[in-house]
Amino acid sequence: MPNSISLNPWEWPESRWRARVNKVRAGKALKPSWPEGKLCAFAISFDVDHETNELRTGGRSLARLAWGQYGSRCGMPRVLELLRKYDVPASFYVPAVTAQLYPDQQRAIVDEGHEIGMHGWIHELNSELAAEDERSLMMRSADTLEKITSKRPTGIRTPSWDYSDTTLKIIREMQLTYDTSLMADDSCYELMEDGQKTGIVELPVEWIRDDATYLWMSPHEPLRPYASLDDVLAVFLREFEGAHRDADIFQLTLHPHVIGYRSRLWIVEELIRSAKAKGDVWFATHHQVAMRAASCL
Template identity: 55%
Template sequence: MADENGEEPWQWSEATWRGQVERVRAGRPLRPSSWPGGARVAVALSFDSDHETPALRDGETRPGKLSQGEYGSRVAAPKIVRLLRRFGVPASFYMPAVSALLHPEEARGYVEEGHEVGIHGWIHERNMLLGPADERELQLRSADTLERVTGVRPVGIRTPSWDFSDHTLAISAEMGLLYDSSLMADDDPYELLADGRPTGLVEIPVEWIRDDAPYFMMERYAGLRPYTPPRAVLDIWRDEFDQAYREGGVFQLTMHPHIIGHRSRLVVLEELLSHIAGHSDVWYATHAQLAAYVAEEARLGTAAASEAARTAEGRDR
């Protein structure tokens, strides 16, 4: 694919391809020497409460498609919150601002239950198709809207579809965010670099292996089909946790209410939580709490890290 100068990648100079690679890169690892309370592993569960927004983003306004998203808020999210409450597990919910406006009681309910609400775009837009000004405006508008709906200013972002444009990092840094959770360069948190320079932003990496969507998505008029049995996904996620436990690292999981919240799938999450609960030395944390802890341990010294650490400390009490 030719670039803006009409050059194919095989024609690029070393300075060009090296510059592309170094634009956003993983910096120093941030896995601490110990977790709070002497825990051996940190568990950070997250849910992307997209609901109707992916359909709306694509101009899909017919009731059938929208009803799939409605299930996420109407049925799945309450079941998930009750399950987390039963196990005493905090989680992070990434909510497009339009989703929060459609379901404000849900968004506020997350906070009231002690969970985190993070930035997840305005309408689950594809930021790599936006100009920098539009991406910046939507990201700031999303943060303002989530704060107005929930009463809490978000400190972290997960970009919609994990898309990361050439401008995303600069916008997040300008906003003073504590962390991002959209990239995949490690199993454990790390500091983000911009053109080789430390940014002070924590990355809590995601991975498609630890996401419910690739296993369970269904698109009637496309090739997406849920070929993987739910119990097979339980085996994968349990193995991911067990290895994180052996290494003393982080087990991070990304789910979607409208996907994981169906009966045969929610039992997978329930059994996974039961398995994790069988280990006494586990620290359960929101992504904000995790990012604040590793930032403080590494002395990143950002204002966002200090404020988030104080907020997390208050919630832990």
């Protein structure tokens, strides 16, 4: 009989495919009541990748490094100004290398009442790392962010939402409160590992609630923005309206070097204006939402 490790997936015994599915899985849905009688939670986030998108593959393209620098020079000031204008807190997920390139920027984020969470060391892919390397980079990333901002991160968004077999184990070892890298539900949920409860809250992301899905461009691939800016806003608004109807969470993932252009940032402003007009929306960081969700564990 052939070794099960060498079998094709369609030849796997049930025990193997069940174990694979159960490695990291959604558990109990967490739908807390929101503070101050608010009906819906609005959690906006920014992945502050800057130059690390190119650095993680060797930094060969000086042009794409410049694109990353645009995120810091132009995108971030516009984003922070917009959040300040509407008094909206946000969560920023920052690779440790980005934090070291722009330490004053990270301190400004925290000083303005926003949250900084982990986003890898140099935007590496966890699934390509040896377990010991992944653990070392995650520990060093948390230490670096704490050293620069004087606050230790409580949550993580893995770079490119990439998960290895040991990612959740390391998150638990680090005693983080939440993760926001997976997409098994619209609502927050508890992460399960190998069928066991972990106590880790997941704030689910989704590609349709990510600016890069619609607006990313690659000079070396046939990848160009395919949706109009009005269409992007329409998708985000429909997602928000659905979350509001369900008295749930609306979560959005953005990137300063993607959304931070003069012609694009209005999408975020219109979305915030629409949510503010409801009068019953709680604007919160991901950490704040996770703490409310944790009360339902």
